Amino acid sequence: MPQLDSGGAGGGDDLGAPDELLAFQDEGEEQDDKSRDSTAGPERDLAELKSSLVNESEGAAGGAGAREAGGAASGEAEVGPEALGREHSSQRLFGDKLPESLEDGLKAPECASGMYKETVYSAFNLLMHYPAPSGAGQHPQPQPPLHKASQPPHSVPQLSPLYEHFSSPHPTQAPVDISQKQGVHRPLQTPDLSSFYSLTSGSMGQLPHTVSWFTHPSLMLGSGVPGHPAAIPHPAIVPSSGKQDLQPYDRSLKTQAESKAEKEAKKPTIKKPLNAFMLYMKEMRAKVIAECTLKESAAINQILGRRWHALSREEQAKYYELARKERQLHMQLYPGWSARDNYGKKKRRSREKHQESTTDPGSPKKCRARFGLNQQTDWCGPCRWVCPHHHSPCALSCFPDCTCSAGPAAPSSAPQPLAHPGDRGTYALRT
DNA sequence: GACCCTTTGAAGACC
DNA sequence: GGTCTTCAAAGGGTC
Numbered sequence: 001m002p003q004l005d006s007g008g009a010g011g012g013d014d015l016g017a018p019d020e021l022l023a024f025q026d027e028g029e030e031q032d033d034k035s036r037d038s039t040a041g042p043e044r045d046l047a048e049l050k051s052s053l054v055n056e057s058e059g060a061a062g063g064a065g066a067r068e069a070g071g072a073a074s075g076e077a078e079v080g081p082e083a084l085g086r087e088h089s090s091q092r093l094f095g096d097k098l099p100e101s102l103e104d105g106l107k108a109p110e111c112a113s114g115m116y117k118e119t120v121y122s123a124f125n126l127l128m129h130y131p132a133p134s135g136a137g138q139h140p141q142p143q144p145p146l147h148k149a150s151q152p153p154h155s156v157p158q159l160s161p162l163y164e165h166f167s168s169p170h171p172t173q174a175p176v177d178i179s180q181k182q183g184v185h186r187p188l189q190t191p192d193l194s195s196f197y198s199l200t201s202g203s204m205g206q207l208p209h210t211v212s213w214f215t216h217p218s219l220m221l222g223s224g225v226p227g228h229p230a231a232i233p234h235p236a237i238v239p240s241s242g243k244q245d246l247q248p249y250d251r252s253l254k255t256q257a258e259s260k261a262e263k264e265a266k267k268p269t270i271k272k273p274l275n276a277f278m279l280y281m282k283e284m285r286a287k288v289i290a291e292c293t294l295k296e297s298a299a300i301n302q303i304l305g306r307r308w309h310a311l312s313r314e315e316q317a318k319y320y321e322l323a324r325k326e327r328q329l330h331m332q333l334y335p336g337w338s339a340r341d342n343y344g345k346k347k348r349r350s351r352e353k354h355q356e357s358t359t360d361p362g363s364p365k366k367c368r369a370r371f372g373l374n375q376q377t378d379w380c381g382p383c384r385w386v387c388p389h390h391h392s393p394c395a396l397s398c399f400p401d402c403t404c405s406a407g408p409a410a411p412s413s414a415p416q417p418l419a420h421p422g423d424r425g426t427y428a429l430r431t
Numbered sequence: 432g433a434c435c436c437t438t439t440g441a442a443g444a445c446c
Numbered sequence: 447g448g449t450c451t452t453c454a455a456a457g458g459g460t461c
Contacts, residue, residue, distance in 0.1 A: 236454090272454045277439035281455065289456095297456040298437040305438040323440080339442050343452060346434085 236271035236330065269345065270337050273330040276319035277308055 274282065281304050288300050288307075308316070330337070 274454060275440040278454060285456065296458050301438040308439070339453070346453065
């Protein structure tokens with residue numbers, strides 16, 4: 001993490017996100033525990049993490065896992081396996097049940113043995129912690145065409161070929177070559193940008209996403225941001241419409257206003273730069289899919305979220321730093337861009353859910369949606385949470401340690417929804 | 432075909 | 447300033 005790395009690339013970080021620091025501040029003693037755990041041995045750490053996941057998934061049926069999770073959620077002395085949750089307080093409160101698909105994946109031998117198996121999971125940590133020595137012999141992947149003769153000691157071998165390029169002392173040369181080959185004007189070789197990727201020995205490696213900025217198909221096609229002075233193609237740029245252009249004849253039939261609107265509609269959307277977790281997901285998703293034979297992104301993201309919390313500060317710091325560079329580069333490429341530009345481009349039902357929550361309680365399904373609960377969760381009663389509107393037990397078997405044991409409340413006495421696991425901030429755990 | 436789900440983090444909106 | 451909302455990725459699932 002840049003802020004914590006006094007000697008690292010965090011110095012002079014004008015774009016450092018304050019949340020990054022807060023995230024670690026929140027962890028507090030957890031991080032100390034984490035450090036101790038990591039020093040105690042990765043095998044134990046991994047085994048406990050795996051165990052905690054199994055317990056969480058099995059906690060729905062039994063109570064032991066629930067109590068275990070509850071102990072971890074108390075935020076106080078985390079001891080033994082309980083400490084393995086390693087989730088932020090808000091996340092720890094989120095005693096979710098893994099989706100069936102995820103449970104299946106976890107129970108599947110190939111997943112159980114792969115996800116948190118030392119040989120795989122810690123292999124990633126190892127790669128992140130201990131830079132691979134230079135030389136092709138250490139490289140598990142085929143040598144890329146742009147492979148440099150010697151690999152910088154700080155590089156991460158499993159990353160894409162261009163990662164190596166950008167880890168090289170002359171990171172901007174290959175894009176120049178590429179653009180020259182493609183006949184694309186690339187005013188990218190600004191001192192500032194090159195400085196981003198002229199990684200020092202202490203700087204972090206480049207992940208495929210960042211690297212992919214320069215290998216994206218749009219780059220190869222020479223597309224860019226119309227009107228933008230830089231006109232630098234970027235994977236963040238996506239056409240707002242996938243439809244093909246109109247034929248000239250059809251176009252002639254369009255009125256000027258229509259064509260203008262059409263132009264506006266076809267204006268490529270500049271996407272938000274990826275944050276640290278997104279970069280982490282992008283890199284690790286394929287591994288999780290391969291290890292767990294899962295395809296459902298929701299389940300995969302749950303796993304990745306847990307893995308993210310299981311990462312050490314140093315490991316997370318690499319992604320925070322990369323995300324900071326992403327934002328920096330994004331800002332340079334699109335100076336006038338704002339996240340507001342993409343607001344409202346996605347219709348989200350969450351907004352509708354919120355509106356529903358303030359008016360009609362609606363059906364139990366809507367009520368579940370109001371509290372952000374899993375729509376697929378059946379109503380039953382292990383947590384004894386009572387829906388304030390329907391006065392029926394909420395069956396959140398995925399929240400086995402829910403302490404909201406309030407009985408059915410009279411409608412008039414329940415103007416406020418009860419604290420519920422769905423409300424991350426108010427969920428209290430049984431101690 | 433649009434949206435949901437699910438995760439974390441960044442940033443804008445809102446009070 | 448604190449809280450809430452939206453969007454970034456991903457792809458199977460749902461409507």
